[in-house]
Amino acid sequence: MQRTFPWLRSIARVIIFLASCALLGFYTDQLLLTLLLGAFGLLAWHYWRLYRLNYWLWHSKKISPPGVRGIWSHIYQGIYSANVRNREKRKALGEVIRRFRQGSEALPDAAIVVDRDAEIIWCNRLARIELGLSWPEDMGQKVYERINDKQFNTFYHAKRFEQPLEVTSPINPNKVLEFRVVPYEDENLMVIIRDVTRLTQIEKMRKNFVANVSHELKTPLTVINGYLEMLPENGDMPEAMMKKAISEMRSQSVRMQSLIEELLVLSRIEASTERAFEKLVNVPQLLWQIQVEADALNREKNHKIFFDISPILYVYGIESELRSAFSNLIFNAINYTPNGGVIEVKWTLEGKQVKFSVKDNGYGIASEHIDRLTERFYRVDKARSRTTGGSGLGLSIVKHVLSHHNSLLNIQSKLGKGSTFSCRFSPEQTYIVEQPLSH
Template sequence: MYHRFIWLKSIVIIISFLTVTTSLGYCFDHLAVGAILGGVTLLVRQYWRLYRLNYWLWHSKKISPPSTSGVWANIYEGIYSAKLINRNKRKSLGEIIHRFREGTEAFPDAAIVLDASSKITWCNRLARIELGIRWPEDTGLNIELCIRDNQFTEFLQQQQFDLPIEIQSPINPTKVLEIRAVPYGSEQLMLLVRDVTRLTQIENMRKDFVANVSHELKTPLTVINGYLEMIPEDGSMPQSMMCKAMSEMRSQSFRMQSLIEDLLALSRIEASAERAFEKLVNVPSILWQIQAEAEALNKEKQHKIFFDISPILYVYGIETELRSAFSNLIFNAINYTPDQGVIQVMWGFEGQQAKFSVKDNGEGIAADHLERLTERFYRVDKARSRTTGGSGLGLSIVKHVLSHHNSELVINSTVGKGAEFSCRFSPELISLIEPEEHTPITN
């Protein structure tokens, strides 16, 4: 609390002290000595108080001032009051900085604050993860030493931050980062960095999808139009050529129809709002039906197809989707396995899960193709795939069906030894039903 200082009282005290010491000197016939002793005593006292002030300011751990009186009490009180005000300000500022850091740590993006010289003054945790910045070791380091990219350097130099830029991650070449710059504080800049790898992949897939659909539909139409142009208006074409033209046009129209049906099926699966876990699906019955269809499809290739189906194992799901996924895997094995190969279809338990798998002893698939097999229209061997009439959408349909059922497609393959396509259903989807009378088809 502030107490008003009374200067007159302090002056009166000093004059009274000097008067007393001078009077004592006069009494002992040493007037000058008395006056000097009085002045020295006052000076020593003031220096002692200065020493206590200095010790309190720089060495004492106590925030409260030493007890004193007079003008020094007011000085101590003023300094103490200023220290309390500054302490509260620092505390408030610390809380603001703490809240700011907590907020920026919760950012979905990496954030970096740069000064006017493009040196790092602060960054959040995501910046340390996405860009490899070390904190606080890299404080004061130029950001261009952390992000060595010509496009980024030009971005900073031009100072045109209306649009973001996309660069390759400095620590992970497979990632694409979007960098946006916004003014921050006084002559500072905040960089917001976002991982857009997935968005870039989706955009590229969309472009590829449009291009592939256009190409896949254009090819059979070109063949059909070509044969139509060859046929004379009066129909006078040799019988052999007419038969060939009709056969080829029929084949291409079937291929185009298959492509459109697969596109519609994939679109229905992606847009489906049907709940996947309410209806019980008789998987054994579905597989026995597919077995009959597979035997009809297999007449030319003469594969040995073995079905090992558990008759009591049912799952909750969407019957049409599961049938589409299972038939695609089985028919793919028939179409792409060399003649007289061996195909094994299994539906049963693996541990506590239900497993469906299709295994063949065909040519196998190289490891660098496995990750992309479920992309739309992706083909390992485009020439061979077109001769089989495939649309390139089968595995993409399987992937989306299994995703709808909280499962995934697992592909294991060795070149020259065949491939296995399998999926597993969690125990929560499994139901055991006593088998009904049936007549499964066997080889």
């Protein structure tokens, strides 16, 4: 509430003070000296108040003003009221900014705001994940330099933003991103980035699915049909041959069922439209569950399996997909390591990134096979794959899951020494909890 300044009262006080000095001067016959001393005292008093005001404004930690009277009380209260109003405005503005940030982080697409000089003003969390940006380190950087793609560079400088641009992700070669540039607030622009990998892969996925199924199901169907042709119509067949035929047909049918299930999992991952960076996944709990399953699978193998799981490291992702990827790597190590081997599973923080790794001391893989391991149905040793029941789809599933989570599968292996399969997750995908759940 605005207070009226007491001009008359203040002037009256000055007049009364000077009149008192004049009366004292008449009484002592030193009128001029008394008036000068009174004026000097009045000036000194005001300068002292100015010093107190300066100290309160710049050095005092107190928000409330010092207790004074007269004209200076009004000045202090005016400054204090202005500060309170400004603080309330800053609080309201901060609340608006907070809501804007929350809204921008909830956007289904990555977004970057740039000024007329193409310098980055702001970006949301999804932009930092999809494009590898850092905030606030990249503030003021040229957007085309940080994205670092020739097609986008040409597209941006051409200033023809009517049609979107599709380019390969600068940090994930398995992703296709669509860039749109729209006007935003005066001369600024907003770059909207959408992951369109699923749309571009869907037709390819359908063709590959038919081709892969027809190829991989051909062998077990041939075996089953062969045994069925051998069976006489009256069912009269030696018992030993009958047992072998039934056993082999059952084995091939289980193989076909497993193959179809993994193909469906792979197709579901490839066609998934679920956003990977919205939900927080309790990875330690997930790995402890897989550990129980791994121990059951390991009963006949008698491996020594060591789990080093940090309980405070969570990631944003899709739990079912991460479970499929991690379990595939762990179960592969169990199946493809000779009995009595050593397997180490780690979920730890290295620098600013979270790393998952599975290390074994098994047969190892020759270097010429490593680059093709994630291809569908690729097998290093087909005979060993048949023995272990491998379909050749496990690592392909892992590759697609990690690609969906902006990560890559790293494979290090030496023949006769063993192999290490690992992947990393960026700091933007990582969440460190303060009170982890106990195992």
